[in-house]
Amino acid sequence: MNKFFACLIALCIVTGAATGQQQVLTTTFAGGNGQMGNCFDIAATGGSDVTICGFDCSPLASGTFDIEVYTHTAAGSYAGSQNIPANWTLAGSATGIPGTVGTPMPTTISLAVVIPAGQTQGFYVTFTNGNVAYTNGTNLGGVYASDSNISFYEGTGHSYPFGSNFAPRIFNGNINYTVGTGGCAAPPPPPWQTNSAISSLDVGGTQGSAFSGAVSQACQGGLMNLNSLSTAGTMTDIAVTLAPHGPSMLGSNANNTVNIDIFDPSFFSFNGGTPNFAGLLRMVAHPGVFVFPIPTATPLVGSAQQVALDASNGDGYTLSQAPQANVTAGGLLTYAHADDGFIVQLINQLPLCGGTYTEFYGATFGDICSQSNGWASFGAGSTDFSATAAEWQAAGEGRFGLGSDLEPNNYGTVTLAVNGPAMSGDPGASMLTMSYSNITEWGTGGLGVTSYDLIFNGPQGNEIANFTTDGTWSAQAVVVGMSKGASGTHPALVSFDSLSGAGPQAGSVNDSWLEENPTGMIPNVTGFSNISWPTTFGDMCIVN
Structure with missing residues (x-):
């Protein structure tokens, strides 16, 4: 019965991998996008020949899949051959393989593809009846993952077979390989124990x-x-x-x-x-x-x-x-935004914890919606990427923040935190901070870097705080401010730059406060960084 600890006492743990013993390089299982297949390169960068033994991949949706693995027939990178079937060799196929989202899925296809030291080999891993999961990359052909023996490079996504190109894309999976040319020994046991009827x-x-x-x-x-x-x-x-x-x-x-x-x-x-x-x-x-x-x-x-x-x-x-x-006592939610998407989060549930509700124009909400295009909303979300004040005034939900066509799916981060009890407005509410950090204008390759915090029931009421932009914004329309939507009242648009440093500005309880620039970022000659509504209603606004 003491076998459970016999290995421990004998110190029977393998600390290094000998030639022939399978090793694993994991790329990522972050997902976020997908197509039927991926092309990518692997290079033997550790000074020794390596043998690629097989792949584990991951499906975009759970199901049962048929899989094919191809190798680029000529030595070297696959680049330029991704749409030319004649340049590839079918290395193996398998049918009826079950897979679950976010979980490594063995292809069950045994390979023995030798990559000589210092050389590169192209691969194409594809489903024929579904989509593999992959992750949007940032540097086509750049190293994404490596160890002391091999390097994996960002590649491309494709429809089946060898169809449309999507780049750069990162294959989600495990690369199983051995050092040397002696073939592929049996892989190591899976790293996690699973349940059974007896235990x-x-x-x-x-x-x-x-x-x-x-x-x-x-x-x-x-x-x-x-x-x-x-x-x-x-x-x-x-x-x-x-x-x-x-x-x-x-x-x-x-x-x-x-x-x-x-x-x-x-x-x-x-x-x-x-x-x-x-x-x-x-x-x-x-x-x-x-x-x-x-x-x-x-x-x-x-x-x-x-x-x-x-x-x-x-x-x-x-x-x-x-x-x-x-x-946990509560933490930070980091949103995984899709382009032109939105995500609704309950304030009193994981990963936040400790929250109650938030207040907006006197109404209370147990959840809050983060829009990928820059604003928080209440009661509904929107996939609209255009930005006009008229839309904010007519919306069926309240909106707060900045609206434009943004690209947080590729640049910057969006987070939400519960900061404790409300410091203004409804005393039963929670103070929330939704942060848009280093987000960018869509389609510019990372230009127009902009950051700000949306604070609810904070010490200054509801506030667009710590607003900065780097001056490289181009021509996407921008709306900034606060609106109750169709149920509010809508005076003339404002210039926050003109209101900066002018002290409290009066309005009515349900008023919207909006600035719009149809051709770019709103002006900020005065360098203001905070726009606050101290009562959490529209009856007072301060810009500084």
């Missing part, structure tokens, strides 16, 4: 995979349950640490993968009492199913892995997956 553990029902550990999150004070299953009567215990889990930790072997750090000082036995297994755990008969509420009164990170005695396993026991539980 199953999860937090809130979250299941991992052989390539991805299960992580569950809850807000401080929320509900979070540990669920344990086994065959009734099976002897089990749960090893627990107040530390993160990890792939293939010390003690893993071909029969079981250990995914918690059993040497962490916080390690303890769930059953407690005098150990009767490996000197650390106390095995007792499992009832078949039990649920344990995880304490969430304070923030924590913890992981656990169940051990079940199992005579059918060569080790004499079977491990469960190792779920990780994160209890």
